[in-house]
Amino acid sequence: MKIKAREQRIYFFWLLPFLIIFGVLTIIPALLNFYLSLTPWNLIRPGSQKFVGLCNYISMASDSRFWNSLWVSFYYIFIPVTIQMILGFLWALALRPRLKGTQVIRTLLLIPMVIPPVIVGLTWKVLFTPNLGGINYYLKMISIQGPDWLNRPFTAQIAVLMAAVWEWSPFVMLLLLAAMENLPSEAMEAATIDGVNKLQMVRFIVLPLIKPVMIIVLLFRIMDALGILPLVFVMTKGGPASATEIINFYAYMSGFVYYKIGYAASLITVLFALVFALNWYFLSAVAKQG
């Protein structure tokens, strides 16, 4: 009993550096960020760190650019994630057979996910730039005059959407494949004997069995959907006319381009609340499902 207690103490000391360092790295920034959001601090005007209460939040309410960034954020949380889920599921189904070829293809399909997001943005910027022989050349082959993608609000939104789908569909595929490989083979065999066709197999056996994993994957994707910040930065810089300005990009612009650190901190507090609320909502939905 005594030895056990001593051992516990030793392990606690192994834990201590992690707890201290990680605590300092996460709790202090969160508090500091909240404090900054209550000041009108501007990097160009030193001495403007005085406390002003909720002023930033009040001016946010009448900031149309903030409301726009909120809408754009929702657009980029829900639309790309939906497409990623569908594409990733279809890819996983097609590559499920364990053949030599499929193994190589699976590895190749992971490339978009593992390369630096900056390069994902760069790649799609190249493809969407007219005259560089990208997408517009192939559109012309089927006699469509391609637009100047990145310089029009609507098409710029689609361009960023494409890049986001390209980058993260492999993630969905990877996790769903892992789930499909762990499916009980008895259910499939029994179904085959009963003369179930392939479509029915997917609809009534595969889909219900991997549903729990799909929900987790969906959750991960939603939580990380605003991680497309580097794509926006490289491809459109939030433009044209703020059409692709997600809320974390707006916070970046406020803080490090306009130097309004206080206002940026309050935007981030809102972002934090948004992500937290979304996570909470989905996690409790999952918990209810069991």
Add this chain to the structure above:
Amino acid sequence: MNGLKFIRGNLFLIGIYIFVLATLIFTLFPVIWLGLLSLKTQLQAFTYPPLFIFRPTFKHYYEVIIQSNFFRYFSNSMIVSLGSVALSLIIGVPAAYAFKKCEFRFKNHIISWTLATRMLPAMVYVIPYFVSFQYLRLIDTRMGLIIAYLTFNLPIVVWTMNGFFAQFPTSIEEAAKIDGASTWQSFLYVVLPLSTTGLIATALIIFMWCWNEFIFALVLTRREALTATIAIINFMAYEGIEWGKVAAGAMIVLIPVIFFSIMVRKYMAKAMFSGAIKG
């Protein structure tokens, strides 16, 4: 009768093949196109119709590696990533093991807190880090980036290694203890050597995360500690983007990650489930 069935069965297969082929083109063409761009002169890049077969030039690679400071940025990326990987393993691996062994109040709360912080957008940390790093004179230093990356690497290490240790058979540790090994010895000489695969996979995954990282590197560095990914963006900032040069820089940054990702492919799904998402 049989023939018709045969054709129908094959049509289904052909459909799948076409779908897989389309998927492959969709995924690989953009990267291949970037690679080709890095080998073209500025004139060739803009020719219509686009060139697929041409005499490649390695001019851009020469310019990027020899004439610009790119080598320094590349080594900055290397030092920052390796440094952060080493530090997070040293702090995180014993902690992951202790989490398995230790029983105390709030243990589960602390574990959830670890995961919850990992799920927040990186932007949440950037402003407070920028402000406090300015105060601590850590802006534009490699040390600053190494510390900042700990925020994201530590949870990954604790989560993935915790998973590996959970599968570790307790009987082996008990055998070591009976042979008179101290907790430290049994960890160092018995548990760790048997978890090498997990350690290497974890190390490679967080290495890739550091290598790819964007927003911290953008905000917390200026000139001295600039990383390779940010240097590529700076190539684009000048008037009239030199596409060939940008593409050549990108290809150089790509090679290590693609190589590493092939090595850890098998462990990637597991690590992803434990929250190792880039963000």
